[in-house]
Amino acid sequence: MRNINFSQQPIGIFDSGIGGLPIAQKVRELLPSEDIIYVADTAFAPYGEKSEAEILQRAIQVIEFLLSKNVKAIVVACNTATMVAIKTLRERYGVPFIGVEPGVKPAAIHTKTGVIGVLATEKTLSSHAFDALAKRVAGNVQMEIQPSPKLVHLVENLQLDFDQAHKAVREYVEPLMIKGADTIILGCTHFAHLTPVIEQVAGSPVTVISTELAVAKEVQRRLDLEKLLCVATLPAMNRFYTSGDLDLYRKQIAHLWQDVETVGIYQF
Secondary structure (H helix, E strand, O other), X not given: OOOOOHHHOOEEEEEOOOXXXXXXXXXXXXXXXXXXXXXXXXXXXXXXXXXXXXXXXXXXXXXXXXXXXXXXXXXXXXXXXXXXXXXXXXXXXXXXEEOOOOOHHHHHHHOOOOEEEEEEOHHHHOOHHHHHHHXXXXXXXXXXXXXXXXXXXXXXXXXXXXXXXXXXXXXXXXXXXXXXXXXXXXXXXXXXXXXXXHHHHHOOOOEEEOOHHHHHHHHHHHHHHOOOOXXXXXXXXXXXXXXXXXXXXXXXXXXXXXXXXXXXXXXX
């Protein structure tokens, strides 16, 4: 049973690496009083190259860790983990789970050419959950999928500017444009870090859609629904854990997190 102060407990957020940080940032902006625990399962990244059984096993291990920290809700800030594992996680654990799915519906509404492109991992694109999502909300639009494995590695290595990333981005974006896509969905949370490069390669007629703000709003909605919104006025804490190299993680957080002075970084 939840105790009377459960609303004061942190929000747990996890990804295979630093891809979920843009979601964590939006949660921080939207809910400034909430403590956040972010876990990057970097030693096992990227999830998009793992089997479904491996992804579920890692997700369970991370969830068990977050629950040991008494989190009140968990954001699965990874498209692949959401597609593969969130149904099982919701059945297994008694905390609210908020997942991430590619923004197919807004893309289908926005497109003028009737062609939308999806950049994602192979595992996301081949999952039953993605297939069901596409059939449910894509309507009559033409959906072109593009596995983009190199982009995850670029992000994890902080190769985020145009000179470092444009070759790989162009390799994945140009085929979508040739097929007439005027809207590109970022179907992997890692790719949000590369949004400026993707927009520059695609050009101004193309709209790039990511979902981190929508996810943060859903976190707020769910916490409000469950009466779990924090009512404290003390400064919020941000704790970051990694299963990978701690020195690299410190560099990643220093580069990508806005308020590094409020951060604690630890080994998971």
